[in-house]
Amino acid sequence: MKTRSPLIVANWKLNGGTDLICTSVASFLRQKFRVQIGIAPPYVYISNMANFLRNSQIMVGSQNVSKFESGAFTGETSAQMLKEVGCQFCLIGHSERRQVFLENNASCHTKVASTLAAGLMPIICIGENAQQHELGLTKHILYRQLQESLLGQNIKNKQIAIAYEPIWAIGSGKAATPESVQDVHEYIFNELCTIFDEESAKNIRIIYGGSVNKNNAAQLLAMPNVDGLLVGGASLDPEHFSEICALANQITPEVEFNS
Numbered sequence: 001m002k003t004r005s006p007l008i009v010a011n012w013k014l015n016g017g018t019d020l021i022c023t024s025v026a027s028f029l030r031q032k033f034r035v036q037i038g039i040a041p042p043y044v045y046i047s048n049m050a051n052f053l054r055n056s057q058i059m060v061g062s063q064n065v066s067k068f069e070s071g072a073f074t075g076e077t078s079a080q081m082l083k084e085v086g087c088q089f090c091l092i093g094h095s096e097r098r099q100v101f102l103e104n105n106a107s108c109h110t111k112v113a114s115t116l117a118a119g120l121m122p123i124i125c126i127g128e129n130a131q132q133h134e135l136g137l138t139k140h141i142l143y144r145q146l147q148e149s150l151l152g153q154n155i156k157n158k159q160i161a162i163a164y165e166p167i168w169a170i171g172s173g174k175a176a177t178p179e180s181v182q183d184v185h186e187y188i189f190n191e192l193c194t195i196f197d198e199e200s201a202k203n204i205r206i207i208y209g210g211s212v213n214k215n216n217a218a219q220l221l222a223m224p225n226v227d228g229l230l231v232g233g234a235s236l237d238p239e240h241f242s243e244i245c246a247l248a249n250q251i252t253p254e255v256e257f258n259s
């Protein structure tokens, strides 16, 4: 049985607006979930959405965070500012940020540290590209991403999560198979035991992202080391996303989890 409560996160990317916020909020306020649910809209909507969802179980998060705390850094938003407007988690190092905005493991390390210091949950995104996948380099790439973004982080009494998102599965309609995701997540769990210790690793949710939808969500979540899902495209349809959350809820027993 899983010891970590499932975490289902919507990453809206550069999509959505007031209409989507209203329909999402309306649909989620009506429902009760045993799983933890988060929505990461574009920055400008976080404050409003956090206000709307203040009395709900739904967390609002950001898709990025600055590695700086304050100063002359035009266009940046700090972890402390995000915390102040009601943000509860930050996606860090999403492959689109690595590819388009040249983020790397070193910048992820700084962002994880400032997110933890501000009391937000970092969700660190890692994953290999198609070529690395074909060459059998997946675990080698993940090893470096985990080591370089996590080594030395103080996670005592903090919540953190890892999102495994193979780049070739993102937006492609071709999700990784549940068995291959299980294999990779088990590897990630073992690495987390080495970077931190087994007790700490057991409290870190490892979630999967890449072409998740209502047809594959249950099979992915059935894998013992899959602690949740990071959903892109399918999360832009509130009905579709809440079906995924409902599926996660169905397979989650009514028990108290560690995290």
Ligand code: 13P
Pocket: 011, 094, 165, 169, 170, 171, 172, 173, 209, 210, 211, 212, 230, 231, 232, 233, 234
């Ligand atoms: P899709 O679900 O659209 O493949 O996107 C996955 C993703 O990048 C979530 O962060």
